[in-house]
Amino acid sequence: MEKIEYKDEGKFCSGHVACAGCAEALSMRVILNEVGDDAVGVVAPSCSAVILGGHPMSAAKIPVLHGTLESAAASASGIKRALKAQGRDDTTVLCLAGDGGTYDIGLQALSSAAERNEDILYICFDNEGYMNTGGQKSSSTPSKAVTGSTPLGKTTRKKNMIEILAAHRIPYIATTSPSHLSDMAAKIKKAKTIRGTKVIFVLIPCLPGWGVADNAAVKTARLGVESGVFPLFEVENGVDYTMTVAQRTKPIDGYLAQQKRYRSLDDAGRAELQAEVDDTWSRLTERAGQTG
Amino acid sequence: MNAPAFNDTMQLLNGNHAVAWGVRLATPDVAPLYPITPQTPILEKLIDFQSSNLFDAELLTPESEHSAMAAAIAASATGARVFTATSSQGLLLMHELLHFAAGARTPIVMFNVNRTPASPWGFWPDQIDSLSQRDTGWIQLYSECPQDSLDTVIQAFRIAEAVNLPVMVNHDAFYVSHSVEPVSLPSKESVANYLPRTKRDIQLGDGSNRSLGAPIDQASWNLTRREMAKAMAQVETATEQAGRDWSDMTGRLTAPLEYYRAEDAEILFVTMGSMCGTARQAVDRLRENGVAAGLLKVRLFRPLPIETLRDALAGVPCAIVLDRNYSPGMGGVLHQELQAALFGVQNPPRLHGLLAGVGGVNVSVEDIEKLAHDYRNAAQSMQPIWVD
Ligand SMILES: Cc1ncc(C[n+]2csc(CCOP(=O)(O)OP(=O)(O)O)c2C)c(N)n1
Numbered sequence: 292m293e294k295i296e297y298k299d300e301g302k303f304c305s306g307h308v309a310c311a312g313c314a315e316a317l318s319m320r321v322i323l324n325e326v327g328d329d330a331v332g333v334v335a336p337s338c339s340a341v342i343l344g345g346h347p348m349s350a351a352k353i354p355v356l357h358g359t360l361e362s363a364a365a366s367a368s369g370i371k372r373a374l375k376a377q378g379r380d381d382t383t384v385l386c387l388a389g390d391g392g393t394y395d396i397g398l399q400a401l402s403s404a405a406e407r408n409e410d411i412l413y414i415c416f417d418n419e420g421y422m423n424t425g426g427q428k429s430s431s432t433p434s435k436a437v438t439g440s441t442p443l444g445k446t447t448r449k450k451n452m453i454e455i456l457a458a459h460r461i462p463y464i465a466t467t468s469p470s471h472l473s474d475m476a477a478k479i480k481k482a483k484t485i486r487g488t489k490v491i492f493v494l495i496p497c498l499p500g501w502g503v504a505d506n507a508a509v510k511t512a513r514l515g516v517e518s519g520v521f522p523l524f525e526v527e528n529g530v531d532y533t534m535t536v537a538q539r540t541k542p543i544d545g546y547l548a549q550q551k552r553y554r555s556l557d558d559a560g561r562a563e564l565q566a567e568v569d570d571t572w573s574r575l576t577e578r579a580g581q582t583g
Numbered sequence: 584m585n586a587p588a589f590n591d592t593m594q595l596l597n598g599n600h601a602v603a604w605g606v607r608l609a610t611p612d613v614a615p616l617y618p619i620t621p622q623t624p625i626l627e628k629l630i631d632f633q634s635s636n637l638f639d640a641e642l643l644t645p646e647s648e649h650s651a652m653a654a655a656i657a658a659s660a661t662g663a664r665v666f667t668a669t670s671s672q673g674l675l676l677m678h679e680l681l682h683f684a685a686g687a688r689t690p691i692v693m694f695n696v697n698r699t700p701a702s703p704w705g706f707w708p709d710q711i712d713s714l715s716q717r718d719t720g721w722i723q724l725y726s727e728c729p730q731d732s733l734d735t736v737i738q739a740f741r742i743a744e745a746v747n748l749p750v751m752v753n754h755d756a757f758y759v760s761h762s763v764e765p766v767s768l769p770s771k772e773s774v775a776n777y778l779p780r781t782k783r784d785i786q787l788g789d790g791s792n793r794s795l796g797a798p799i800d801q802a803s804w805n806l807t808r809r810e811m812a813k814a815m816a817q818v819e820t821a822t823e824q825a826g827r828d829w830s831d832m833t834g835r836l837t838a839p840l841e842y843y844r845a846e847d848a849e850i851l852f853v854t855m856g857s858m859c860g861t862a863r864q865a866v867d868r869l870r871e872n873g874v875a876a877g878l879l880k881v882r883l884f885r886p887l888p889i890e891t892l893r894d895a896l897a898g899v900p901c902a903i904v905l906d907r908n909y910s911p912g913m914g915g916v917l918h919q920e921l922q923a924a925l926f927g928v929q930n931p932p933r934l935h936g937l938l939a940g941v942g943g944v945n946v947s948v949e950d951i952e953k954l955a956h957d958y959r960n961a962a963q964s965m966q967p968i969w970v971d
């Protein structure tokens with residue numbers, strides 16, 4: 292077993308309101324610690340807003356604007372511009388949103404901010420569904436997953452937000468996972484040094500939403516990475532792809548077995564999912580190989 | 584409102600360019616803007632000023648009015664002075680965030696050009712776009728002409744920052760937005776004096792690590808509305824003060840409610856926006872013909888100056904409300920508001936609610952003169968009356 296070295300800076304307080312065992316809280320801790328004090332946050336309605344807690348408490352030691360679901364990136368743009376007008380150009384403006392707030396209702400505002408290359412660090416906690424409203428599908432939900440609004444399994448694929456953002460040619464896009472905390476810290480650190488729009492996707496296996504055991508969020512996330520379901524990589528300037536975990540070591544079965552949302556999947560369904568993952572992986576590594 | 588005589592600080596400006604001049608003089612820090620006819624000349628003029636280094640706000644041009652308002656709120660929450668502008672569909676798209684801005688107590692100033700909302704599509708002056716936002720917690724002011732728009736947009740920053748509530752200033756599409764008149768421009772220095780920078784209490788990123796807008800319990804939310812009510816209660820006085828100080832500086836007096844030949848009036852027209860100009864002329868003509876007519880211009884619509892209105896209307900024999908808007912199933916919004924405001928007044932006027940100019944149809948001086956004759960002795964009806 293790998294020992295994770297991690298020094299907590301105390302930017303994320305205990306007493307937050309995440310489900311016990313939630314990997315989003317763990318990720319939030321790493322992100323906030325890495326972002327540091329000179330930061331202003333925007334949080335969209337989502338688990339992250341709930342995790343940060345109700346007024347007058349806040350689990351974050353940075354000020355946070357609780358914004359609206361569809362306009363997180365626009366709010367962050369407003370803060371960045373206002374701080375700039377006040378001579379505080381170096382302050383990090385950190386956006387924390389869910390996949391619904393990123394892939395669906397907030398896509399328009401995010402695309403616009405990306406097109407303007409606003410100097411913001413946008414984190415998408417990708418739990419592949421609307422968890423704050425009880426677990427319905429978002430366009431990030433992968434095919435065949437059962438959710439509150441896809442009781443027979445989703446019939447369409449997960450939207451490829453990374454390629455959509457890459458097409459905007461923003462300077463930095465990355466994926467990371469709570470199973471790889473040093474990778475997460477390194478990516479936040481790197482993003483902080485870059486001016487312009489940075490978007491980082493964090494895989495969050497949601498305990499109630501996916502039907503994952505309370506002690507298995509990190510393990511599930513690790514299996515997601517190791518099986519190539521959630522590859523860890525970076526895209527710079529929309530064209531330079533780098534795999535940060537270069538190998539796939541497992542089939543997807545172990546990952547699926549951790550979750551109840553695939554419980555009625557048969558062998559054919561599993562094979563289809565495996566084929567989808569294989570296809571995505573080979574396209575991705577091809578890009579990384581071609582450019583890197 | 585009569586345009587002042589020309590002098591060297593005058594320019595021929597249309598209403599929208601007068602707004603842009605006012606905004607330039609008010610020096611906001613951030614201005615998120617999205618184009619919509621007939622607001623667009625405000626946006627273009629500000630961008631023009633910026634590219635000539637005459638205006639150094641952070642201009643942000645996002646993909647929609649919804650995002651423009653989101654950016655405005657967030658920027659204002661850091662303590663920045665913020666301006667935006669819109670019209671009709673744009674204002675309606677912002678609706679969710681209008682509530683948000685007021686709740687977050689962000690003193691944003693927004694200029695709205697009153698235009699008919701779809702469907703069917705139209706581009707003409709009608710105030711239902713802004714009037715249907717009356718419950719969002721925004722202060723609403725209505726301007727009559729380009730000079731009024733310049734004066735009011737600058738005053739709006741004073742009022743907003745005095746009470747920590749957002750202000751929407753409105754003028755009518757084309758009649759004001761695109762009509763040209765000589766506009767007197769105050770100096771940069773005098774406006775800087777008039778609008779000192781204040782340090783606001785609620786500031787995101789002021790080092791205190793306070794968050795803004797997190798979920799709260801019922802009682803605390805209730806408290807936020809009570810606090811808003813307290814702020815609203817100060818608006819009429821703040822608007823009066825803003826107008827008096829403006830008069831000391833420019834010689835032009837503005838007030839929440841303005842009267843024209845209203846003393847001893849037998850017939851008082853009550854209206855808002857560009858219709859005031861037409862009504863003013865009709866009043867002159869009626870007076871020439873021996874009819875004691877007058878005008879009450881409602882400049883501050885939200886909060887409605889209820890006590891002042893009750894005083895102004897008690898004892899007036901006949902009041903004719905001219906509404907360039909229609910709330911379906913009810914009638915003219917100003918008419919309904921006045922009916923409510925007059926409840927229980929001793930000696931109230933016979934109040935006539937006329938739907939005049941809905942959809943931007945023209946209402947002439949002669950039309951208004953005729954209305955005075957038609958309704959001066961008519962019995963009051965609770966129903967709105969469509970003017971042909
Ligand atoms: C305009 C609007 N529509 C609906 C909602 C209700 N709502 C709040 S959170 C949420 C789901 C968010 O899902 P996601 O962004 O994936 O975040 P998660 O809860 O999964 O962390 C919804 C639909 C809202 N706040 N605003």
Ligand code: SF4
Pocket residue numbers: 308309310312313314315316338342418422423495496497498499500
């Ligand atoms: S619902 Fe899921 S993502 Fe949200 S706090 Fe609970 S475990 Fe975490």
